[in-house]
Amino acid sequence: MPLSGLPAHDKAIDITAETCPMTFVRTRLALDTMQTGEILLVRLRGEDPLRNVPRAAADQGHDPLDLLPQADGSFVLVLQKG
Numbered sequence: 892m893p894l895s896g897l898p899a900h901d902k903a904i905d906i907t908a909e910t911c912p913m914t915f916v917r918t919r920l921a922l923d924t925m926q927t928g929e930i931l932l933v934r935l936r937g938e939d940p941l942r943n944v945p946r947a948a949a950d951q952g953h954d955p956l957d958l959l960p961q962a963d964g965s966f967v968l969v970l971q972k973g
Contacts, residue, residue: 897959898969901929906944907936907965914940915947918970922953925972933968934961944968 897903904921906914918933925931935944945955945968952973959967 897932897967898930898957900932900969901925903932903934905934906940907934909940910937911939911943915944918944918948919951922948922951922970922972927972929972930956931970931972933970934965935968936965941966945970 902921902925904917906917909917914935918931921931921933933944935941941958945958948968948970949955954971954973955968956971957969959969961967
């Protein structure tokens, strides 16, 4: 994932090849390795992950800060660990 033009972050993962529920499982595993307040970028694709990953992260106490569309049709979700 080219990270130019994306916000400052502590970690980035690409879950574009995953399907639910693995999309949030991979996101949660990444968040579990991070400190409170750190920023995780999650590259995702598809209607279900776009709807479910931000909601599941918020339900777990994390803060979805932004959703950035990418030129290839994917999105980058910016999460702050809560």
